[in-house]
Amino acid sequence: MTRRLVLLACVVLLALIPILNLLPDASPFHVSDFIVSICGKWICYAILALALDLAWGYAGILSLGHGAFFALGGYAIGMHLMRLIGPRGVYGHPILPDFMVFLGYTELPWYWLGFDWFIFAFAMALVVPGLLALVVGYLAFRSRITGVYLSIITQALTYALMLAFFRNDMGFGGNNGFTDFKELLGMPLNTPATRSVLFYASLVVLVLAYLMCAALTRTKFGRVLTAIRDAESRVRFLGYDVTQHKLFVFVLSAMLAGVAGALYVPQVGIINPGEFSPGNSIEAVVWVAFGGRGTLVGAILGAFSVNAIKTWLTSFAPDLWLIVLGCLFIAVPLLLPRGLIGLLRRGGGK
Amino acid sequence: MxxxxxxxxxxxxxxxxxxxxxxxxxxxxxxxxxxxxxxxxxxxxxxxxxxxxxxxxxxxxxxxxxxxxxxxxxxxxxxxxxxxxxxxNRVRGALRGALGRLQLGSPDPEERLRAAEAILRNRSADDIPILEAALGRETDARIRDRLALALGGARLAAADPASKRIGILALGRSTSPEARALLLQERIATPDLATDIDTAIASIDQRLALRRAAETAFQGLSLGSVLMLAALGLAVTFGVMGIINMAHGEFVMLGAYTTFVVQELCRDIPWLSPWSLPLAVPAAFMVTALIGAAMERGLIRFLYGRPLETLLLTFGVGMVLQQVVRLTFGAQNREVISPPWMQGTLVLPGEITITQNRAWIILFALFVLLATLAAIRLTRFGLEMRAVVQNRRIAATMGIRTGRVDAMTFAFGSGIAGLAGVALSQIDNVSPNLGTGYIIDSFMVVVFGGVGSLMGTLIGAFSLGIFNKLLEPYAGVVLAKVAVLVAIMIFIQRRPKGLFALKGRAADQ
Incomplete structure (x- = not known):
């Protein structure tokens, strides 16, 4: 009961941030624009962490390529945002985005069709990562690729996608990706109002995703997942279809990551192939590990706390951040196998 | 005035x-x-x-x-x-002959080469006797090539068909695209000789295709040997011990930086500096092996039986190593110079050119493979290692100190990674993220070849390297990589345990 109250309090506190931003600068409760935008980003990261935790913490699928699903969701919404720029680009072409004019395209490639509708783009942010996860997951789980092998394959997947998206002739802006967005759903980006709307949208998605994952893990399906994580062969011998269970949760997780990416891109205003880099995916893994895998709250807590450390550290010693991150990777499995949550629970239990 | x-x-x-x-x-x-x-x-x-x-x-x-x-x-x-x-005009003709003869007889090979090129550019039947004479004297293979080409060209320019035919036949025996271009020009100029010319062109094309295939195969071998060096250490740590070491790429990078440091240390000693690379081989092995042993004893052994945690931990170690190197040596590329005896290109028969340092790396990779095999099969350490892998408890009861063997095996695998770094320093930029580019490929090699099989690593590395290079001309570097990845995923569908699956008891963990 108290746990729920604490969670509710946290959500309310987060929800207050954009409101406090409206207070005059002089007010002691005023929150800067920087805090609003960075908290918006962190909420998206938390959704990604939740998605990863669902796959890793509950079903034992350690994906080192969840950043790819995140980035694909981001690219889907980025394509919509590019279409909305319309003739306001540098080259002023009525249809084609700037980079296509620059690269000598004469017409929109077929796979860009439909992205002028928000609903379609948003659906794609779910469908494309979901489909990719379905194909990769089917191939991998069917041949019982588990554990580290799966991790390596997913890492190779995001690496290959990064290389592919760096190419100019992919039709996704190559090296530079998409940026210089103007508006979304009729609201100009980069205004406090839009920022608040995106912030609340992310928060609502986070809460909904949390509730969904919490409900899912409490069902029989969720329990089977946990059993698969702990003893896959035994569950298979008991007659459960392990492949289907894993596939379902992997696809769901990928779609959730896609939504996180779709919410992230309008807030940061840029998406480029760097988002696919294996380092990003593995950073997400450390959020979950640090917060406490196998607990949904832990994943969210991890995303917020690691990113808080990152922001704080990179402001005065950017060189040290990678060393600290590396040390987190080393310290968590050795000293904090259950993450921050495990530490808190143990402290509370005594 | x-x-x-x-x-x-x-x-x-x-x-x-x-x-x-x-x-x-x-x-x-x-x-x-x-x-x-x-x-x-x-x-x-x-x-x-x-x-x-x-x-x-x-x-x-x-x-x-x-x-x-x-x-x-x-x-x-x-x-x-x-x-x-x-x-x-009469004087001009005499002048050309005299000039050609003078230049082709020059003691300076560069001058002779230039003369041959000049004669090749303005082909005239008048040059035939000069070229024949020069070809008889010439000993430099490169100049002989140009002279033969020029002679063929000059014969094509002759008025009588018999002389032209000799030229066509001679050009048909060469392997240069230029000879092909000359013949194509001639085909348009004299349609009477079209059949002769076509056979000549066909035979050139055949040889050109053969040469291209040989060069692709060499590039594939070269990439494969690099992959094998990087994957061999993994085959020991991951394949034999089952430790997934994501810092393996960083060990490769440390090996390359050790080579750089050894080079800098030898720089001021003139008689030593050409031999800094052979010196770097044991140095790199020692440095990475020591770091590997420290890592195994200090960190990894606490996580045996928890592969995912090991993966995260070793990834963290890799991150720290990379950043520490970046802070000490700077983020920019460091240059490791090839020793003089490794520079330059080798020209094999049929004008197949290969760079010498890549040829050395292939030899080095094979040497490392043989040394690894020998260490595992023939030494006391190899015996103990195999015993611990097969049955840890019984090995322990037989008096083998399993902990020490674990540390030494991991150090051995890491040392091989350092050797890979020495080789890579010759063909790639020595930068802090040198290893990241190879780590995923090496894991693919190990998975493809079959975990725990050194032969599988050899075959896997070379087939991936050659497959990659075969695809590159058609698909480009990036798509070739993606295609290889997809191919491996499909391959794993058919043979989940790799090409050389372990059979019997060893197969189940």
Whole structure:
């Protein structure tokens, strides 16, 4: 009961941030624009962490390529945002985005069709990562690729996608990706109002995703997942279809990551192939590990706390951040196998 | 007039060198056309190096008549009104022969090569005898090639079909795209000889295709040997011990930086500096093996049986190593210079060119593979290692210190990664993220070849390398990588345990 109250309090506190931003600068409760935008980003990261935790913490699928699903969701919404720029680009072409004019395209490639509708783009942010996860997951789980092998394959997947998206002739802006967005759903980006709307949208998605994952893990399906994580062969011998269970949760997780990416891109205003880099995916893994895998709250807590450390550290010693991150990777499995949550629970239990 | 003479360069007065055969010929250049042509021919036959600038000046109308039978070479275009020695076509023909003969007989191979190129550019049947003579004298293979090409070209330019046919046959035996281009031109010019020319072109194409295939195969072997070096260490740590070491790429990088440091240390000792690379081999092995042993004893052994945690931990170690190197050596590339005995290219028969350092790396990779196999099969350490892998408890009861064997095995695998770094420093940029580019590929090799099988690693590395290079011309570097990845995923569907799956008891963990 108290746990729920604490969670509710946290959500309310987060929800207050954009409101406090409206207070005059002089007010002691005023929150800067920087805090609003960075908290918006962190909420998206938390959704990604939740998605990863669902796959890793509950079903034992350690994906080192969840950043790819995140980035694909981001690219889907980025394509919509590019279409909305319309003739306001540098080259002023009525249809084609700037980079296509620059690269000598004469017409929109077929796979860009439909992205002028928000609903379609948003659906794609779910469908494309979901489909990719379905194909990769089917191939991998069917041949019982588990554990580290799966991790390596997913890492190779995001690496290959990064290389592919760096190419100019992919039709996704190559090296530079998409940026210089103007508006979304009729609201100009980069205004406090839009920022608040995106912030609340992310928060609502986070809460909904949390509730969904919490409900899912409490069902029989969720329990089977946990059993698969702990003893896959035994569950298979008991007659459960392990492949289907894993596939379902992997696809769901990928779609959730896609939504996180779709919410992230309008807030940061840029998406480029760097988002696919294996380092990003593995950073997400450390959020979950640090917060406490196998607990949904832990994943969210991890995303917020690691990113808080990152922001704080990179402001005065950017060189040290990678060393600290590396040390987190080393310290968590050795000293904090259950993450921050495990530490808190143990402290509370005594 | 005086100023003009100052601009000009007085070559020589006949009186001063009257006893010299070369100087005796000079007045002939100022005579009538017939006498000029004869003089030019004799100058060419004389083979005196002083004749070359003189005849060039004559051809370019820069040779002036001097007082009483002397000649003057003007360095630039002579001013109008100067007393230029004029020549007719007959003299020009003689001049070309003499020039070609002089240049082709020059002691400087570069000069001879340039002459052959010049003759190749303006092909004329008149050059045939000069070229034949030069080809008979020439010993440099590269120049011989150009001369043969020029001779073929000159024969094509001949008027009579018999001579043309000889040229076509000769060109058909070469392997150069230029010969092909010459033949194509000739095919348009003389349709009568089309069939002969077509067979010649076909035989060139065949040889060209063969050469391309050989070069692709070599590139594939080269990439494969690099992959094998990087994957061999993984085959030991991951394949034999089951430790997934994501810091393996960073060990490769440390090996490359060790090579750099050894090079810098040897820089000031002249007799040692060409041998810094062989010195770096044991140094890199020791450095990475020690770091590996420390990592195994200090961190990894607490996580045996928890592969995912090991993966995260080793990834963290890799991150720290990378950042520490970046902070110490800087983020920019460091240059490791190939020793002189590794530079340059080898030309194999059939004009297949391979860079020497890549050839050395292939040899080095095979040497490391054999050494690894020998260490595992023939040494006491290898025996203990195999015993611990097969049955840890019984090995322990037989008195093997399993902990020490674990540390040594991990150190051994890490040391091989360091050796890979020495090799990579020769062909890639030595930068802090050197290892990241190879780590995923090496894991693919290990998974493809079959975990725990060194032979599988060998076959896996070379087949992936060659497959990659075969695809590259069609699909580009990036798509080839993606295609290889997809192919491996599909391959794993058919054979989940890799090419060389372990059979029997060893197969189940």
């Amino acid at each position: 005086l100023r003009l003479l100052m601009l000009l360069f007085l070559l020589m007065a006949p009186q001063a060198h009257a006893q010299d055969a070369f100087s005796e010929l000079l007045p002939g250049l100022t005579g009538g056309f017939a006498q000029q042509a004869e003089t030019v021919e004799r100058l060419g036959a004389l083979g005196d190096p002083r004749a070359l600038p003189l005849l060039r000046a004559l051809g370019d109308t820069r040779l002036l008549r001097g007082p009483d039978g002397t000649v003057i070479v003007s360095p630039g275009q002579p001013p109008p009104g100067s007393d230029v020695i004029r020549i007719n």
